[in-house]
């Protein structure tokens with residue numbers, strides 16, 4: 512199953528995609544008031560529409576992916592007035608898009624093209640604050656580092672760099688969000704850009720996703736990259752600990768339920784934000800390393816340890832789908848095609864000899880031919896094999912630890928060949 516534009520068009524050397532720059536807004540106190548008013552109105556609109564579509568879906572099974580209903584309905588007249596018809600329209604587009612992607616996932620599921628654990632759910636109520644601005648209703652004033660919002664006639668200062676916007680073929684939607692973990696407003700500026708890929712000799716890479724190791728990648732040229740899950744795990748333990756501390760205090764008589772609930776939600780949101788950053792960092796790092804190694808095609812296996820789990824544990828159990836999507840996108844930026852491949856039994860069979868392996872402690876597997884391997888590397892090599900790739904004789908292993916702040920390289924005392932590309936890539 513193709514996961515990005517290069518996988519969909521294997522012979523293409525150019526592709527047009529949408530990308531967004533994110534910058535931090537620096538609103539004045541009066542501007543904050545305006546942003547809050549607009550964001551609350553947008554959220555109300557989005558949630559009214561989600562609720563209506565969810566009812567329709569539950570009652571009839573029909574999925575509304577249009578924007579007409581709200582546009583003509585009188586119930587929305589006040590919100591339309593406040594937001595302006597263009598931006599009102601744009602918020603409805605956001606709703607329509609999330610239902611469209613739900614519909615697409617459902618169709619893929621029916622065709623049996625989704626991993627078993629991926630269970631599409633209808634879009635949820637929006638909890639966060641958001642403002643949508645149509646592409647022709649704002650101007651980016653690069654020299655002043657400001658964004659001018661047409662309908663509201665307000666100029667918002669920002670800080671941060673613009674990468675995609677400079678290369679834009681056309682300007683897209685502006686989305687303003689409030690991040691209550693960081694207590695800051697952000698602007699996400701969409702641009703349509705052209706990506707290019709260079710003609711290179713084909714080189715495949717297999718990736719296995721797991722818990723102990725978030726990702727294990729093996730290239731045909733014999734380099735393995737391991738991304739350890741230790742920091743993500745400890746972030747999760749930290750969350751559990753803080754939540755239980757908070758709940759303990761809630762037993763006292765003088766506690767405030769509202770404050771307690773808010774604080775609790777905030778802890779979960781902070782965890783999700785940090786998890787997202789960690790995964791993004793890993794995906795970007797992995798894609799860059801593989802690009803440097805000359806990889807042109809990535810094959811990701813369906814995560815094996817939840818493949819046969821109950822669907823209720825779904826995609827929230829561990830961020831596999833999020834990880835897959837981030838890798839596909841980061842690789843797309845560098846011209847690498849990404850595919851999803853089925854992964855049954857990739858952990859049970861030796862990638863070199865095809866015979867059944869025995870699980871050993873500490874994530875190792877033993878082959879009856881007498882050699883011992885990392886279970887994840889063996890799985891990644893099996894994925895590589897399944898994708899028609901060549902399984903390397905020997906692998907050189909590089910270990911990394913992704914964190915929300917960046918990726919840490921674990922230096923081994925053993926010295927590798929100083930001029931091998933893998934060494935220089937680090």
Ligand SMILES: [Zn+2]
Pocket residue numbers: 861862863864865878879880882
């Ligand atoms: Zn073997």
